[in-house]
Amino acid sequence: MKQNKLISFRLPVIVCLLTCGLLYCFSYLIENSFEKFSIQQNVTELNSVITSVERELSYYAPDENRDEFFQNLLLILTGHHRLFVYIIDDSGKIVYRTRGPNLSIALTPTVLEQIIKNHRTAIANVDKASYRIAASRLMVENGKQFTTIAAVARDLQLEFIGRLRHGLGILIIIACVLALIGSVMTIYITQKPINRLIKKIERINLKSLNYRIPTTSVPTKYVSLVTAFNNVLNRMQDVFHRQHNFTADIAHEMRTPITNLTTQTQIVLNNARSTEEYREILYSNLEEYEKMSQMISDMLFLAQADNRQLIPNLICIDLHDMIMMMCDYFEPLTDEKHITFCLEGNCSHIQGDKRMLGRAISNILSNAIRYTPEKEKITITLSQVTEKRVKIIISNPGTKIDSKHLPHLFDRFYRIDESRHRNENDNSSGAGIGLAIVKSIIEAHKGSIYAESDDLSTRFVINLPTVN
Ligand SMILES: Nc1ncnc2c1ncn2[C@@H]1O[C@H](COP(=O)(O)OP(=O)(O)OP(=O)(O)O)[C@@H](O)[C@H]1O
Ligand SMILES: [Mg+2]
Structure with missing residues (x-):
């Protein structure tokens, strides 16, 4: 019973942990793929904007056709939500800048050079907001160099990932609780007939050895188990019955010659007898002694056989x-x-x-x-x-x-x-x-x-x- 309780406790915990582990892996995969997808989307967006800006830069000289150049830049940036562009000439002067965060706080010249050199993006945090940044350098016909920096806000993505994580966390907790309740209930339902069976078996003792568990009272899957158990009881009852008879039979078999000897001795002692008569009686007694001795040696022989000592x-x-x-x-x-x-x-x-x-x-x-x-x-x-x-x-x-x-x-x-x-x-x-x-x-x-x-x-x- 104690073992049963241990199993019934262990199993739901294992099911619960497995569900939790599986769902955790699943949510990790979802979160990870979404993050990769959004990075890819940001990089593509930043690169496309930088390419368009550089095309304009190489086409127009920003100093000469300033208005037309700015107008075209506005057209490029239309439709890009929270995307910011900075164009800096080789003297470090900002040629163009959209209204937005001051990236120079987070973007040191060294970081900027690394981004340009490695063609990579970087993350910068300005005023509690996070941005993905890409940059490129272009030399135009007149020998001038322009650095284009593009930054896109990650707030929405981060918020979405946060919400997704929160939702998945709640989902994991609910699934674990449901798995725990489900497995406890399943175990309870399947264990109930077994527990009833165990109680019935525990009640069987030497006095109630003739009791047989009715196969109609157990679920079909346990019928063969109960039948086998009842058969064991049959065999045990038979052995006990024979053991009981065996003892009674030995007592009876020993009593017969002893009664004969006692009766004969009592009769002999009643009267004085001749030596010849005593001799005859002793011979007759000897026969009874021999019978008893034979019986005892037969019993010993069988006991040896029982103990597998008959070699x-x-x-x-x-x-x-x-x-x-x-x-x-x-x-x-x-x-x-x-x-x-x-x-x-x-x-x-x-x-x-x-x-x-x-x-x-x-x-x-x-x-x-x-x-x-x-x-x-x-x-x-x-x-x-x-x-x-x-x-x-x-x-x-x-x-x-x-x-x-x-x-x-x-x-x-x-x-x-x-x-x-x-x-x-x-x-x-x-x-x-x-x-x-x-x-x-x-x-x-x-x-x-x-x-x-x-x-x-x-x-x-x-x-x-x-x-x-
Ligand atoms: N050849 C036989 N024909 C008919 N019945 C037999 C025969 N052999 C044995 N039996 C029966 O089997 C019983 C058991 O035999 P078993 O030899 O074990 O005991 P027993 O001859 O009665 O006593 P014991 O052999 O101990 O002196 C006998 O009592 C008898 O009823
Ligand atoms: Mg015999």
Whole structure:
């Protein structure tokens, strides 16, 4: 929120400064071009007057045809507003002078010589008025020299430039204020739904994790953001839910063997027993201890997997040989149910941890044996998917697993038949972490596993890279 406020403050200031800068450059350009234009106009006007005067000077001798000469000068100057002319002969005497400012105050002989020499104009300030001055020197036929000085007042131009500057200044201020107000309002309008959204998000806590932000209450451009956020909430809720169930399940699984042990001990202590009877009871207790110990080591194994500490000890494995050995290992169990194993196909050797992969496959096989009806067949198929990937399919007949359960089979403590596994006297079902361990092992080998089931069979499909 604080960050938001900072952005909402910064942005209008930036917009305002940019507008101000742009308009300043624009007004500078306008002012500059007008000034250049007016200088050019003055210079052209002064030069044209001086040329006309010099033409008259070379045509008439001002001393002889004085009246005619003055009349022509008047004609030349007609129409030129606030333009003044001075003609000085080589003795320094003023031959002609229009009524106007006394330029000799501002125009020293040196400055005058420079103007003439460099063919340039100069600015002179007389009586608080500013003039642009041009001058030229002409030698006429009789050898006489005349200096013509022309000056034009700049007051109007300066006044116009001043007004222009003032107007542009006001325009810049108004534009900046408008840009500031406009950008503040735009930010406020666009930020409003975001702020509402932030408030809603801030209200979400562990207790209201099932709350979802309605996509209908946000502008269309934020719908995908809200949908993504709601999806994150879905995933988080799922994780929290599983975490919660996980703790409850561990407590339950630990309570069962401890209750068994407590009850058994209480019964034993009620009466005196023979050494043989005590031995038997201790054996039975040992079974419960082993179950607990197994459960704890399974939990530790999964915790290791969660912390990415499950590092396979890689060696070259012949999967065909390894599975054959496992089938032999399970023979007493399969014989009991008259189940047979059928190992089909083959694949190249892979790099893997023999103990871990053995544990994973035996978990799947023990499930398969548990859920296969008597006198049926469990099929294990090995195949080479690509040069670098192999596939193991373990398929057993039995009741179809509903598709809604399939993605959860690998979750910890997940069992399809809740009532059956909660029956503490039912030894046919396990804790429900066998497949979770399988998944951790396969993923530690950079492989993947999924389950599929139909009316004919349930299949566990493992994909493994040959090289890790
Ligand atoms: N081959 C199979 N056929 C039918 N259902 C299966 C099969 N394998 C697993 N399941 C179902 O998946 C659930 C989870 O299996 P998992 O191996 O994780 O747990 P478990 O066998 O119940 O207990 P544990 O393996 O910890 O002793 C089982 O409870 C069962 O409902
Ligand atoms: Mg199992």
